[in-house]
Amino acid sequence: MQSNADILRSLFDAALQAALPDGKFEGRLPARPKGRTIVLGAGKASARMAAAFEDAWSKIGGSCEGLVVTRYGHGAKTRSIEIVEAAHPVPDQAGLDAARRILSLAKEAGPDDLVVCLISGGASALLSLPAEGLSLGDKQEINRALLRSGAPIGEMNQVRKALSAIKGGRLAAAVRPALLVTYLISDVPSDDPGSIGSGPTIPERVDPDAALSILRRYAIDVPEHVANAIRANAAAGDVPGGVVHMLATPKMALDAAAQRARELGLSPLILGDAIEGEAREVGRVMAGITRSVLQYGEPIKTPCVLLSGGETTVTVRGKGRGGRNAEFLLSLAISLKDVAGVAAIACDTDGIDGSEDNAGAWFDGELAAAARRKELDLDAYLTSNDAYTAFSALDRLIITGPTLTNVNDFRCILVRS
DSSP, rough: OHHHHHHHHHHHHHHHHOOOOOTHHHHHOOOOSSSSSSEEEEEETTHHHHHHHHHHHHHHTOOEEEEEEEEOOOOOOOOOEEEEEEOSSSSOOHHHHHHHHHHHHHOOOTTTOOOEEOOOOOOHHHHHOOOOOOOHHHHHHHHHHHHHHHHHHHHHHHHHHHHBBSSSTTHHHTTTTTTEEEEEOOOSSGGOOTGGOTTTTSSOBBHHHHHHHHHHHTOOOOOOHHHHHTTOBBBOOOOOOOEEEEEOOHHHHHHHHHHHHHHHTTTEEEEEEEOSSSSHHHHHHHHHHHHHHHHHHOOOOOEEEEEEEEEOOOOSSSSSSOOHHHHHHHHHHHHHHSSSSSEEEEEESSSTTSSSSSEEEEEOTTTHHHHTTTTTTHHHHHHHHOOOHHHHHHTEOOOOEEEEOOEEEEEEEEEEO
């Protein structure tokens, strides 16, 4: 019989495999243009997407050129598409320089050219070109404040669009009159194309007042010049957006994990691919569902796995080393205490949980006893947003390195008795 750790890792690996772009361009390629094929992109998965596109495009005799920006350490080997790396989640000068070059390449495209845009989660920070009247420092300060605030990703991206000269369909406007084809890997609830990477090629009417309202709601200080720049940066949303293809989504990853669970003799239940909320609160809710499974066999009988995705948030109160997946998992473990027959894993599919070096963590029924032996106060670690340190001390971190994809969080609770 496989160990709990082996089962959990096997399910996570199945989800990751389903989220990769390899082999997913075939059957979705446009006709070769008379002119150039220019490939542009941004995101944590964009380098792997560029390599996969090159392979597929070469099979139909196509050549291409272009530029893609990804997170530091998330590069991939390509033949003709340049890969540059920049900072995430707080943008830096390298991201700004890349965004300027990408916008310039888009403006070069003529009526006989094809522009292919490769976008995945993380593009909002990586494709950082401040609107007129704003500096990189302005964007950095607001990004940091948003990350600490606990705001959900949808609201964060609304603000990012309002601060940007390239997001919210503005890159699509620069591409005209060339044909534009966008390929996406989704990391957002409902797979809304306009929310993935803040939609640089998805035209949208950007409401400055809505962005300012979000900043006020989270008590984020907005200097007057920033507010004025946001008000002056409204996007009309009437630009043609071209063709859009979705290569991978959170649901695809969960479906793959569910199929692997069936192969292992476990009944899977997908609780949702768009679960949001405060990480520790989601952990308590999931603990309640797990207890119901154990006590009543509802909503599913054991042995089973409860699968979920989405993106939780963490309102930072302490000074510990965290990550939303580790915080969710620590809350779940504390809520279940010494309940037997339960193991769980929670990881970010990009391989980086927050700003640490781990994808996430896992636990089983031995966790509470191991914490007592080491005299670790798990409640204190949770209070100080220090879940990383707790799981590191207990040797329960999951470290994958960059996975070169990103369909957001993967959570799995294994219930065997």
